[in-house]
């Protein structure tokens with residue numbers, strides 16, 4: 001059981017249905033501290049739902065989720081956790097969305113310091129110092145007083161990363177962080193993510209950037225129809241997949257030379 | 259040919275001003291009361307609990323689907339019998355018009371809140387905000403901006419609705435106009451002056467709301 005003791009994220013027997021639609025069917029998954037896992041799979045396979053279960057944005061029907069030293073158990077006999085423990089749990093996981101979801105009524109810096117002030121209850125000055133250092137990390141300190149609407153897509157996504165990092169989370173979850181970007185803006189966001197991985201952040205990344213997954217992730221998890229079909233070291237799964245489903249999925253990408 | 263003579267109205271200027279004062283303060287009071295009622299009903303409509311949603315919806319539909327004049331009279335004559343409390347004309351009017359306005363404000367407030375992209379509350383939740391904090395810091399500030407023009411339009415209607423309180427002998431602008439008309443035997447001039455007073459206040463306000471609407475469409 002050494003893997004589960006050093007794991008930062010430990011998921012066992014996870015199930016989730018939306019009405020009659022069973023989206024996650026008995027998912028088991030570990031991510032070790034400092035590990036970077038790429039979650040691949042066709043559209044509708046349940047990647048986003050699994051990612052959202054990791055910070056309980058989606059509350060599972062059954063199973064167990066541990067992040068760091070907090071464990072939640074789900075099932076018919078266990079009570080649904082209240083809003084306070086849920087919020088506290090989420091404050092320790094960062095999430096980056098496909099559509100950025102920056103707060104348009106705030107400046108870039110206000111976006112970044114909002115949760116540190118109102119959730120972590122840092123005083124304003126500490127929060128600003130922290131926020132500015134996160135903005136520096138993503139190369140946008142000079143945009144601190146601008147509105148998000150004035151930024152390019154790539155800059156918006158880097159602000160969203162800085163905003164999540166300002167909560168000093170123990171894991172970062174990325175849901176197709178570059179899918180809404182113009183092709184020429186994808187690179188700057190991937191570079192920021194790569195830097196974060198190099199700094200030792202534990203990361204789970206849903207992506208269609210196969211080359212990025214191979215180069216930056218140390219493990220790849222391939223999903224289909226709510227199951228984990230194949231899992232292993234990134235290079236191995238991407239270069240020499242064992243399962244038919246994985247081969248079929250990856251062949252779409254190999255055609256368009258990566 | 260009728261000989262218009264507005265000069266006789268000068269003798270009644272204080273009565274008119276008093277009436278106008280009552281109308282304006284009544285409007286401000288029922289806007290404030292209506293907003294409180296409306297916000298509560300809107301939050302009820304958005305509640306997780308079916309009972310709260312049902313109560314809010316029932317309240318809103320009752321006040322939207324009955325004439326405001328009937329509500330006013332009902333609050334003054336029927337409610338005291340049912341509840342066993344004394345109602346002054348002013349209390350009954352404030353109650354009825356606040357609830358009537360609140361029913362319409364509620365729909366505007368609910369619409370403003372749900373018009374905010376779901377990604378905003380997801381991002382707030384992902385940062386560890388509770389639903390209440392996310393509502394206060396993220397959703398409402400954005401929703402309020404969109405609500406301002408329709409809330410102002412509804413408040414303009416409320417200003418006009420205050421004229422109904424004259425049936426309960428609340429001394430508003432219309433009621434004082436009636437007094438002046440009886441006293442002077444000059445109903446044509448008096449009621450024209452009353453109408454002009456409403457218009458002089460509301461016309462600039464509607465222009466302002468239209469300008470705000472156009473400006474918020476641009477951004």
Ligand SMILES: Nc1ncnc2c1ncn2[C@@H]1O[C@H](COP(=O)(O)OP(=O)(O)O)[C@@H](O)[C@H]1O
Nearest residue numbers: 018021023041042043044045046047048049050
């Ligand atoms: N909130 C929801 N309500 C109903 N169905 C949902 C919801 N979220 C996702 N689904 C459905 O679950 C399935 C998996 O979705 P998702 O996890 O987004 O897949 P992926 O991210 O791999 O494309 C899809 O069929 C989707 O329509």
Ligand SMILES: [Mg+2]
Nearest residue numbers: 047048049176
């Ligand atoms: Mg998805």
